Amino acid sequence: MDAPDLTAMAAQALSAAASGAANTAVSDLVRGRLSRSDRGRVALDELVNAPDDPEVNRGVQAALAEEISGDAEFAGQLAVLLHASSQQHTGSVVLTGSKVTRSQIALGPLTINNTPAGRLSLGAVIVLAVLMVVLAAYGGVRLLDNTDDSPRNAPSDPGAARSAGRAAALPPTTETVRQILPDRGSMDAQEYPWVGTPQVRTSAAGLSLCEAAPECEKNATAVGVVDFGRGENEGENRAEFLVLSFPDAPAAHRAYVDIVEDIEEVRVQRFIKVELERRGEESQGLDTDGTDTKSNPTELYFNRSLLFRQGAFIGLAHQMDDPTEQRSTRILSLSAILADRIARADAGKTP
Incomplete structure (x- = not known):
């Protein structure tokens, strides 16, 4: 997946979310990244006001292309998320066509330069892929979510868990x-x-x-x-x-x-x-x-x-x-x- 395709698909996911569709992992990642720069924040504001305007969408893509070209790790994260969303299978995540050469590392449709920075990006890609597998196994349940107060998560013994942020009791002395x-x-x-x-x-x-x-x-x-x-x-x-x-x-x-x-x-x-x-x-x-x-x-x-x-x-x-x-x-x-x-x-x- 080359940079222009990555940019177009990521911008499309962001535009869909701005138009009223449900947010996705891709749209959340892109929104968070663009909000870091002045150019990105301007593009996001314009997208909120006119999500269907072609000119606005071109502005989003330009800002996004700048971020992708300047950060291989961010590009790798986007590639994994976009590939996963296009290869959805119940209970699984599929990555195919892996190949390593002297100059490049290919993981499915994603190609990363075989350099120290590229290998760092690959590490992030692999971690994200593992997380995607866990998410699929749990049917999309949010990881590390401790806010559920339903009875199934209640402690088995009275008083076994303390409220978040609450100070510990004085010692029983x-x-x-x-x-x-x-x-x-x-x-x-x-x-x-x-x-x-x-x-x-x-x-x-x-x-x-x-x-x-x-x-x-x-x-x-x-x-x-x-x-x-x-x-x-x-x-x-x-x-x-x-x-x-x-x-x-x-x-x-x-x-x-x-x-x-x-x-x-x-x-x-x-x-x-x-x-x-x-x-x-x-x-x-x-x-x-x-x-x-x-x-x-x-x-x-x-x-x-x-x-x-x-x-x-x-x-x-x-x-x-x-x-x-x-x-x-x-x-x-x-x-x-x-x-x-x-x-x-x-x-x-x-x-």
């Missing part, structure tokens, strides 16, 4: 857990005038929440707890926060499921599932050791918890011994405080 735990500034000092000392460790062994949940006990990398209330030895209106970290989100998900299943199967007499406002990626509300005073007026205190997972972290907010009228809803504000701090850690920010 005792320091991160310590930062997540609410501090004095996070809590209403009038409601909770006393704050205990945070307790942080690297193991969940012996932790009540994980005692019958092996996935939780064996995989947790850090555990932390802190209490708030009206006095170190006073039981009224206490709040407890528990945070567990895991190596990754799938491990945290398995631990969360294990804990919930344990509650359903083993501790059914101690816990009652309740519907509470959702927190994190998965959550479960629980009533503990008592019933709501609306259904049992003799019950003075009311304990309510919300267990949830976000990324590689599991949080538990627990409202205990609340004698006030807010006993059944206070857990919402407590869990919101903890969920916000975990969400920040999951987004790579210091809580």
